[in-house]
Amino acid sequence: MAEQVQITLFSFDELPEESQQKLIEAFQQDYEPDYSIVYDEFIIDMSEQYGSNIKEDDILWSGFWSQGDGASFVCEFDEEVIFPILKERLSGGHEVQQLEELGVKIRHAASIRSPSHYVHENTVHGYLIFDVPGGKEFDVEIANTLEEALTEIIRDSCKDLYRRLESYYDEETEDEAIKQQIKECYPGCHFRKDGTIFAR
Numbered sequence: 755m756a757e758q759v760q761i762t763l764f765s766f767d768e769l770p771e772e773s774q775q776k777l778i779e780a781f782q783q784d785y786e787p788d789y790s791i792v793y794d795e796f797i798i799d800m801s802e803q804y805g806s807n808i809k810e811d812d813i814l815w816s817g818f819w820s821q822g823d824g825a826s827f828v829c830e831f832d833e834e835v836i837f838p839i840l841k842e843r844l845s846g847g848h849e850v851q852q853l854e855e856l857g858v859k860i861r862h863a864a865s866i867r868s869p870s871h872y873v874h875e876n877t878v879h880g881y882l883i884f885d886v887p888g889g890k891e892f893d894v895e896i897a898n899t900l901e902e903a904l905t906e907i908i909r910d911s912c913k914d915l916y917r918r919l920e921s922y923y924d925e926e927t928e929d930e931a932i933k934q935q936i937k938e939c940y941p942g943c944h945f946r947k948d949g950t951i952f953a954r
Contacts, residue, residue, distance in 0.1 A: 764947060765942065769949055785932065793810045806832075806865075807831075808827050816873055817923070822872045827912065827915070836860070836904070845899075849899070856890050856892050859884070862882070864880070875912035878912065
Protein backbone atom coordinates (compact mmCIF):
# COMPACT_ATOMS: atom_id res chain seq x y z
CA MET A 755 0.00 0.00 0.00
CA ALA A 756 1.37 3.41 -0.96
CA GLU A 757 2.46 5.58 1.92
CA GLN A 758 2.46 9.36 1.85
CA VAL A 759 5.24 11.11 3.77
CA GLN A 760 5.34 14.84 4.43
CA ILE A 761 8.75 16.52 4.32
CA THR A 762 9.41 20.06 5.44
CA LEU A 763 11.99 21.79 3.27
CA PHE A 764 13.90 24.97 3.99
CA SER A 765 15.63 27.69 2.05
CA PHE A 766 19.27 28.27 3.00
CA ASP A 767 18.42 31.32 5.13
CA GLU A 768 15.78 29.34 7.03
CA LEU A 769 18.21 26.63 8.10
CA PRO A 770 19.69 26.54 11.60
CA GLU A 771 23.17 28.07 11.77
CA GLU A 772 24.77 24.65 12.36
CA SER A 773 23.16 23.26 9.20
CA GLN A 774 24.21 26.31 7.20
CA GLN A 775 27.81 25.85 8.30
CA LYS A 776 27.69 22.18 7.35
CA LEU A 777 26.61 23.15 3.83
CA ILE A 778 29.22 25.89 3.57
CA GLU A 779 32.04 23.55 4.54
CA ALA A 780 30.89 20.92 2.02
CA PHE A 781 30.82 23.52 -0.77
CA GLN A 782 34.23 24.92 0.24
CA GLN A 783 35.77 21.47 0.01
CA ASP A 784 34.64 20.89 -3.58
CA TYR A 785 34.46 24.43 -4.95
CA GLU A 786 37.07 25.54 -7.49
CA PRO A 787 36.89 29.22 -8.49
CA ASP A 788 37.18 30.39 -12.09
CA TYR A 789 40.60 32.08 -12.20
CA SER A 790 40.16 33.61 -15.68
CA ILE A 791 40.00 37.15 -14.34
CA VAL A 792 43.29 36.67 -12.48
CA TYR A 793 45.02 35.27 -15.57
CA ASP A 794 43.66 38.06 -17.79
CA GLU A 795 44.77 40.87 -15.46
CA PHE A 796 48.22 39.34 -14.97
CA ILE A 797 48.75 38.80 -18.70
CA ILE A 798 47.77 42.40 -19.47
CA ASP A 799 50.00 43.80 -16.71
CA MET A 800 53.00 41.76 -17.87
CA SER A 801 52.47 42.79 -21.48
CA GLU A 802 52.28 46.47 -20.60
CA GLN A 803 55.20 46.42 -18.18
CA TYR A 804 57.64 43.99 -19.82
CA GLY A 805 56.39 43.36 -23.36
CA SER A 806 55.63 39.68 -22.65
CA ASN A 807 53.29 37.58 -24.77
CA ILE A 808 51.95 35.20 -22.11
CA LYS A 809 48.92 33.07 -22.93
CA GLU A 810 46.75 31.33 -20.36
CA ASP A 811 48.12 27.92 -21.42
CA ASP A 812 51.64 29.19 -20.61
CA ILE A 813 50.75 29.45 -16.90
CA LEU A 814 51.18 26.54 -14.49
CA TRP A 815 50.56 26.60 -10.76
CA SER A 816 49.61 24.54 -7.73
CA GLY A 817 48.24 25.68 -4.40
CA PHE A 818 47.78 26.53 -1.71
CA TRP A 819 48.82 24.10 0.93
CA SER A 820 52.17 22.44 0.18
CA GLN A 821 55.68 23.80 0.60
CA GLY A 822 56.42 23.22 -3.09
CA ASP A 823 53.37 25.13 -4.33
CA GLY A 824 53.75 28.17 -6.53
CA ALA A 825 53.18 29.56 -10.00
CA SER A 826 55.26 29.99 -13.13
CA PHE A 827 54.93 30.89 -16.78
CA VAL A 828 56.84 30.66 -20.04
CA CYS A 829 56.80 33.32 -22.72
CA GLU A 830 58.82 35.47 -25.06
CA PHE A 831 59.46 39.17 -24.48
CA ASP A 832 59.49 42.08 -26.89
CA GLU A 833 63.23 42.76 -27.12
CA GLU A 834 62.78 46.51 -27.56
CA VAL A 835 60.73 46.69 -24.35
CA ILE A 836 62.75 44.40 -22.11
CA PHE A 837 66.31 45.45 -23.09
CA PRO A 838 66.15 48.99 -21.61
CA ILE A 839 64.66 47.51 -18.42
CA LEU A 840 67.49 45.00 -18.15
CA LYS A 841 70.17 47.64 -18.81
CA GLU A 842 68.85 49.60 -15.82
CA ARG A 843 69.83 46.61 -13.65
CA LEU A 844 73.50 46.91 -14.62
CA SER A 845 75.62 48.30 -11.79
CA GLY A 846 78.02 50.46 -13.76
CA GLY A 847 77.64 53.03 -16.49
CA HIS A 848 80.67 51.58 -18.28
CA GLU A 849 78.73 48.36 -18.87
CA VAL A 850 75.91 50.21 -20.61
CA GLN A 851 78.49 52.24 -22.51
CA GLN A 852 80.16 49.06 -23.77
CA LEU A 853 76.82 47.70 -24.99
CA GLU A 854 76.06 50.93 -26.82
CA GLU A 855 79.52 51.27 -28.34
CA LEU A 856 79.41 47.73 -29.69
CA GLY A 857 75.78 48.14 -30.81
CA VAL A 858 74.68 45.07 -28.87
CA LYS A 859 71.00 44.18 -29.13
CA ILE A 860 68.87 41.36 -27.83
CA ARG A 861 67.74 39.02 -30.59
CA HIS A 862 65.63 36.79 -28.34
CA ALA A 863 64.39 37.04 -24.73
CA ALA A 864 62.30 34.39 -23.05
CA SER A 865 61.17 32.71 -19.87
CA ILE A 866 61.87 28.99 -20.11
CA ARG A 867 61.00 26.12 -17.80
CA SER A 868 63.43 23.55 -16.47
CA PRO A 869 62.28 19.91 -16.26
CA SER A 870 60.68 19.49 -12.82
CA HIS A 871 57.79 17.89 -10.99
CA TYR A 872 57.10 21.32 -9.50
CA VAL A 873 55.74 24.50 -11.07
CA HIS A 874 56.91 27.25 -8.68
CA GLU A 875 59.03 30.27 -9.61
CA ASN A 876 62.38 28.48 -9.23
CA THR A 877 61.51 26.16 -12.13
CA VAL A 878 61.80 29.00 -14.68
CA HIS A 879 64.61 31.30 -15.69
CA GLY A 880 65.51 33.97 -18.18
CA TYR A 881 67.13 33.15 -21.50
CA LEU A 882 68.79 35.71 -23.79
CA ILE A 883 70.36 35.57 -27.23
CA PHE A 884 72.44 38.61 -28.15
CA ASP A 885 73.05 40.17 -31.53
CA VAL A 886 76.52 41.75 -31.75
CA PRO A 887 77.25 43.55 -35.04
CA GLY A 888 80.32 42.42 -36.95
CA GLY A 889 80.75 39.33 -34.79
CA LYS A 890 82.40 41.33 -32.00
CA GLU A 891 82.41 39.97 -28.47
CA PHE A 892 81.46 41.72 -25.28
CA ASP A 893 82.07 40.92 -21.63
CA VAL A 894 80.43 37.61 -20.73
CA GLU A 895 79.88 38.95 -17.21
CA ILE A 896 77.59 41.63 -18.63
CA ALA A 897 75.68 38.98 -20.57
CA ASN A 898 75.30 36.89 -17.41
CA THR A 899 74.17 39.90 -15.38
CA LEU A 900 71.50 40.75 -17.94
CA GLU A 901 70.24 37.16 -18.00
CA GLU A 902 70.19 37.05 -14.19
CA ALA A 903 68.21 40.30 -14.19
CA LEU A 904 65.65 38.76 -16.53
CA THR A 905 65.43 35.70 -14.29
CA GLU A 906 64.81 37.95 -11.28
CA ILE A 907 62.01 39.78 -13.11
CA ILE A 908 60.42 36.49 -14.15
CA ARG A 909 60.59 34.93 -10.69
CA ASP A 910 59.29 38.05 -8.95
CA SER A 911 56.41 38.09 -11.44
CA CYS A 912 55.73 34.40 -10.72
CA LYS A 913 55.50 35.15 -7.01
CA ASP A 914 53.18 38.06 -7.75
CA LEU A 915 50.95 35.78 -9.84
CA TYR A 916 50.82 33.20 -7.05
CA ARG A 917 49.84 35.88 -4.50
CA ARG A 918 47.06 37.03 -6.82
CA LEU A 919 45.76 33.49 -7.24
CA GLU A 920 45.85 32.79 -3.50
CA SER A 921 44.14 36.08 -2.65
CA TYR A 922 41.41 35.38 -5.20
CA TYR A 923 40.93 31.86 -3.83
CA ASP A 924 40.59 33.21 -0.29
CA GLU A 925 38.01 35.79 -1.42
CA GLU A 926 35.99 33.28 -3.43
CA THR A 927 35.93 30.61 -0.71
CA GLU A 928 35.20 32.73 2.36
CA ASP A 929 31.91 31.91 4.07
CA GLU A 930 29.92 34.84 2.68
CA ALA A 931 31.00 34.14 -0.89
CA ILE A 932 30.11 30.45 -0.55
CA LYS A 933 26.72 31.36 0.89
CA GLN A 934 26.01 33.36 -2.25
CA GLN A 935 27.08 30.43 -4.43
CA ILE A 936 24.73 28.10 -2.55
CA LYS A 937 21.81 30.51 -2.91
CA GLU A 938 22.44 30.84 -6.63
CA CYS A 939 22.58 27.05 -7.06
CA TYR A 940 19.52 26.44 -4.86
CA PRO A 941 17.32 29.57 -4.95
CA GLY A 942 14.25 27.91 -3.38
CA CYS A 943 13.50 25.44 -0.60
CA HIS A 944 15.82 22.52 -1.29
CA PHE A 945 17.17 21.59 2.14
CA ARG A 946 16.15 19.33 4.99
CA LYS A 947 16.59 20.80 8.44
CA ASP A 948 19.94 19.03 8.91
CA GLY A 949 21.33 20.79 5.83
CA THR A 950 21.20 17.85 3.42
CA ILE A 951 19.96 18.60 -0.06
CA PHE A 952 16.58 17.19 -1.13
CA ALA A 953 16.68 16.19 -4.80
CA ARG A 954 13.29 16.84 -6.35
